Amino acid sequence: MLNNCQIIELPKINDPRGNLTFIETDKHVPFNIQRVFYLYDVPGGASRAGHALKTCQQFLIAMSGSFDVVLDDGYQQKKFHLNRSYYGLYICPMIWREIDNFSSGSVCMVLASAFYNENDYYREYQEFLTSVRSEQQ
Incomplete structure (x- = not known):
C-alpha cells in the first residue's frame, strides 16, 4: 500500500506578477475533496499527525x-520532504503518518476525501499494526 502514496506535481502557471497553482477533484487528486484544513504556527521540535x-x-x-x-504501512516506512507549493503528497487509507521537522512559518494544507469522523482514526500505533497485519492474513 505504501507504493500507492506518492508525490504528485500540480499545474504551475508562471507569471511575472506571481505564480498560480490549482487543484481539481479527480484530476490532480484521486478523490472528491470534502474537507480542507491546514496546520500552522507549529512550535519548533513539535510533530503532528501520529x-x-x-x-x-x-x-x-x-x-x-x-x-x-x-x-x-505496518511493514515499511518512507520519508517525504515537502517544500514546494506545487507538489503534493497523496496518502491512501490505512497508512500511519507522522509530520515533523517544520521550518519556521511553514503551513501544511490538507485536502481530505471525507468529513471529519473520529471513528475513522487509528490513534494508537499498536492498534493500527494489529489491524493491518490481521488483514494480510
Missing part, C-alpha cells in the same frame, strides 16, 4: 516553508 485513517484519503501540500512526512 495516526492512520481507515477510509479517508488525504493530499498534503507545503503551502509555505517545509516539513517531513513519514509514512508507515
Whole structure:
C-alpha cells in the first residue's frame, strides 16, 4: 500500500506578477475533496499527525516553508520532504503518518476525501499494526 502514496506535481502557471497553482477533484487528486484544513504556527521540535485513517484519503501540500512526512504501512516506512507549493503528497487509507521537522512559518494544507469522523482514526500505533497485519492474513 505504501507504493500507492506518492508525490504528485500540480499545474504551475508562471507569471511575472506571481505564480498560480490549482487543484481539481479527480484530476490532480484521486478523490472528491470534502474537507480542507491546514496546520500552522507549529512550535519548533513539535510533530503532528501520529495516526492512520481507515477510509479517508488525504493530499498534503507545503503551502509555505517545509516539513517531513513519514509514512508507515505496518511493514515499511518512507520519508517525504515537502517544500514546494506545487507538489503534493497523496496518502491512501490505512497508512500511519507522522509530520515533523517544520521550518519556521511553514503551513501544511490538507485536502481530505471525507468529513471529519473520529471513528475513522487509528490513534494508537499498536492498534493500527494489529489491524493491518490481521488483514494480510
